[in-house]
Amino acid sequence: MDMATKAKSKTLKKKKSDGKPKCGLCGKTKKLTKTECCGQWICDDEDKYVLFSYAMNSCYRNHRRYTLCGYHHTEEHPGEWKDCPKCRDSFETEMYVFYGTNEFNFEKLENPPAYLPTKCARCGAVISLGYDGYSSKGDKYLCEECTHKEMESIYRRAKR
Numbered sequence: 001m002d003m004a005t006k007a008k009s010k011t012l013k014k015k016k017s018d019g020k021p022k023c024g025l026c027g028k029t030k031k032l033t034k035t036e037c038c039g040q041w042i043c044d045d046e047d048k049y050v051l052f053s054y055a056m057n058s059c060y061r062n063h064r065r066y067t068l069c070g071y072h073h074t075e076e077h078p079g080e081w082k083d084c085p086k087c088r089d090s091f092e093t094e095m096y097v098f099y100g101t102n103e104f105n106f107e108k109l110e111n112p113p114a115y116l117p118t119k120c121a122r123c124g125a126v127i128s129l130g131y132d133g134y135s136s137k138g139d140k141y142l143c144e145e146c147t148h149k150e151m152e153s154i155y156r157r158a159k160r
């Protein structure tokens with residue numbers, strides 16, 4: 001590649017990236033709004049959410065509900081969410097890291113604290129509290145599979 005073409009491809013690339021505003025989470029360019037918490041472009045899609053559906057398809061809702069940034073804003077904490085002691089105290093470490101580093105964040109926690117993996121009290125499988133299904137009782141956690149097994153045995157015992 002000679003110098004001239006190299007320069008040309010560089011400018012072309014630049015033109016493509018700074019165009020219309022797009023959702024910082026999924027990249028869509030239609031029907032955007034800005035987040036209240038951090039002023040980033042995001043899909044104005046909260047109306048798509050069906051109550052009690054537990055659907056995770058709304059960028060706006062996901063950012064507000066499942067990130068420290070959204071939580072910090074909703075709870076009206078002072079300062080930055082990244083070094084907010086109130087946010088840190090509100091969640092167990094694993095969830096704090098999940099809320100601070102999941103894909104619903106525009107900016108992720110730079111130095112997330114270390115935590116011991118949560119393990120199923122019955123089979124010992126590692127449970128990811130942010131991503132996996134589980135149930136908890138006190139400080140004991142059961143993975144999704146063991147939760148089902150446990151429910152079945154309770155049901156069987158009750159029937160007897």
Ligand SMILES: [Zn+2]
Pocket residue numbers: 023024025026027028042043059
């Ligand atoms: Zn989006």
Ligand SMILES: [Zn+2]
Pocket residue numbers: 035036037038039063069070
């Ligand atoms: Zn935000």
Ligand SMILES: [Zn+2]
Pocket residue numbers: 071072073077078080081084085086087088
């Ligand atoms: Zn906070």
Ligand SMILES: [Zn+2]
Pocket residue numbers: 120121122123124125142143144145146147
């Ligand atoms: Zn288990």
